[in-house]
Amino acid sequence: MGCFSENSKLMEHFNNPHNVGDMENPDAIGHVGNAQCGDIMELYLKIENEIIVDAKFKTFGCAAAIASTSVLTDLVKGKSLSKALNISNKEIKEMLGKMPAHKYHCTMLAADALKDAIKKYKEKDETK
Amino acid sequence: MKKVYLDYAATTPVHKKVKKAMEPYFSDNFANPATLHQFGQDAKIGLDKARKRVANFIGAKSKEVIFTSGGSESDNLALKGVFFKLTQNKDFTPHIITSAIEHSAIINTCNFLKKRGAKVSYIKPDKNGLINPDDIKKEINKNTTIVSIMHANNEVGTIEPIKEIGKIIANVKKNRQVNNNDTPIYFHTDAVQTLGHIPINIDDLGVDMLTLSAHKLYGPKGVGVLFVREGVELEPLIHAGEQERERRGSTHNTPGIIGLAKAIDIADSEMEEEKERLINLRNYFLQEIKNSIKRVQLNGHPNKRLPNNLNVTIKGVEGEALLMSLDEAGIAVSTGSACSSTRLIPSHVLMAMGMSHLRAHSSIRFSMGKYTKKKDIDYVVKQLKPIVKRLREISPLK
Numbered sequence A: 001m002g003c004f005s006e007n008s009k010l011m012e013h014f015n016n017p018h019n020v021g022d023m024e025n026p027d028a029i030g031h032v033g034n035a036q037c038g039d040i041m042e043l044y045l046k047i048e049n050e051i052i053v054d055a056k057f058k059t060f061g062c063a064a065a066i067a068s069t070s071v072l073t074d075l076v077k078g079k080s081l082s083k084a085l086n087i088s089n090k091e092i093k094e095m096l097g098k099m100p101a102h103k104y105h106c107t108m109l110a111a112d113a114l115k116d117a118i119k120k121y122k123e124k125d126e127t128k
Numbered sequence B: 001m002k003k004v005y006l007d008y009a010a011t012t013p014v015h016k017k018v019k020k021a022m023e024p025y026f027s028d029n030f031a032n033p034a035t036l037h038q039f040g041q042d043a044k045i046g047l048d049k050a051r052k053r054v055a056n057f058i059g060a061k062s063k064e065v066i067f068t069s070g071g072s073e074s075d076n077l078a079l080k081g082v083f084f085k086l087t088q089n090k091d092f093t094p095h096i097i098t099s100a101i102e103h104s105a106i107i108n109t110c111n112f113l114k115k116r117g118a119k120v121s122y123i124k125p126d127k128n129g130l131i132n133p134d135d136i137k138k139e140i141n142k143n144t145t146i147v148s149i150m151h152a153n154n155e156v157g158t159i160e161p162i163k164e165i166g167k168i169i170a171n172v173k174k175n176r177q178v179n180n181n182d183t184p185i186y187f188h189t190d191a192v193q194t195l196g197h198i199p200i201n202i203d204d205l206g207v208d209m210l211t212l213s214a215h216k217l218y219g220p221k222g223v224g225v226l227f228v229r230e231g232v233e234l235e236p237l238i239h240a241g242e243q244e245r246e247r248r249g250s251t252h253n254t255p256g257i258i259g260l261a262k263a264i265d266i267a268d269s270e271m272e273e274e275k276e277r278l279i280n281l282r283n284y285f286l287q288e289i290k291n292s293i294k295r296v297q298l299n300g301h302p303n304k305r306l307p308n309n310l311n312v313t314i315k316g317v318e319g320e321a322l323l324m325s326l327d328e329a330g331i332a333v334s335t336g337s338a339c340s341s342t343r344l345i346p347s348h349v350l351m352a353m354g355m356s357h358l359r360a361h362s363s364i365r366f367s368m369g370k371y372t373k374k375k376d377i378d379y380v381v382k383q384l385k386p387i388v389k390r391l392r393e394i395s396p397l398k
Helices: A011-016 A063-074 A087-095 A102-125 B015-024 B038-058 B071-089 B106-114 B133-139 B162-178 B254-292 B317-327 B346-353 B356-361 B374-394
Strands: A028-034 A039-048 A051-060 B066-067 B095-099 B119-123 B144-148 B186-191 B208-212 B224-228 B296-299 B309-314 B364-368
Touching: A011 A063, A011 A087, A011 B317, A028 A102, A039 A063, A039 A102, A039 B186, A039 B296, A039 B364, A063 A087, A063 A102, A063 B317, A087 A102, A102 B296, B015 B254, B038 B066, B038 B208, B038 B224, B038 B254, B071 B106, B071 B144, B071 B208, B071 B224, B095 B106, B095 B224, B106 B119, B119 B133, B133 B162, B144 B162, B162 B186, B254 B296, B254 B309, B254 B374, B317 B364, B346 B356, B356 B364
Parallel strands: B095 B119, B095 B144, B144 B186, B186 B208
Antiparallel strands: A028 A039, A039 A051, B066 B224, B208 B224, B296 B309, B309 B364
């Protein structure tokens, strides 16, 4: 559709994103992007014994940004924090399929959202 | 699926009558109008007639019309042509005044000329996209040689006070004459968006150069016009044959030029009625959007705007996501959001109007045309409501 292929994973996730919404008392929140670039992502994680047991997101951004965060939430669920940190934007990109090169930054931003959430979680943990 | 095209400001379909008028000039009356034999002369008759038609429509003489490959070339020719002429064998630094909301054909040409030594002032509009003629007046100095302000903005549709600016330039010309300053000052306007929507008369506007394009008014792509008032000297960009009084070489695009003239014919007879229809339709459209969706803001001037342009910000919704969802519903629109470009910077027009990044990223442009009907608008509004609701639910912005 438009600059994305019809029936692609990307459009599927854009049209029916997984894990959208708020989370009650999340253990970690990742916040990346800004108004200037036009993409803002919020990632909420539930963490038990260093395992991500639930993930939710909210995104202001284009179809690729929304799809990237949707895929990310699928990817992190059930993963240990150390394994989750290995999730790269490349993995997100591969899961979404073909997209124009100028959309790669959306996948990077999603990967950054996860790193930001885990970083904040660890900082919080240390101050406990 | 129903299809609704609301991107007429980007381009329009070629009118059936235009296509029919062009048809003979492809394979029957095909000859080069610059040749002397009867074949060529037959083509030249069509070309001359078309030139006269275009000239008449804007109140110009035939010899003041230069046919080009489109609006962008015309803009380039106006600015570079004058710049090259004035700096030829002369140690002179021309000053150019333009606006911060021009089409890229003007902005990027100015940026290029800046690298070549020109001084350029970019005048900012007010929050409605309107240029204040006084701001231009204040910026004029003894080296100012070109003032280029668009007739109407392509994104937000604001119609600029060209006539008022024309009067200021006319005064500067008079003063220079009195003071024996022989530096010329030329006023150029890019009227690509207004052609066929509102009347254009070069003397009424007080312009020395004016850009037109065929494909925005149901004519073919690849055809443009630069009106150049008698006495204005410019260097050609395309050095080749003697076409266009040696100001633009290359064999004429006869079918295209015939198509432009026909498109102008049609616009001339329908413009008044069509203008009213589109204004009513656009006002209805905005009202319907506002009735069904909260937190919607109009971008651009409330009434000094192109009849067919509706640009709104729908808060909390990113423009490209909205565009994509509308596309899935068969609706074609355009956005000033960054994601649509490779640069990630939102529209320079919206930013120059002093808009916040968020408001610019949440902007969407609907541009209507000849084939837009009320039932199309009703369909779009019906589709828009759930799409906005869904995207707002995904958005973290309140």
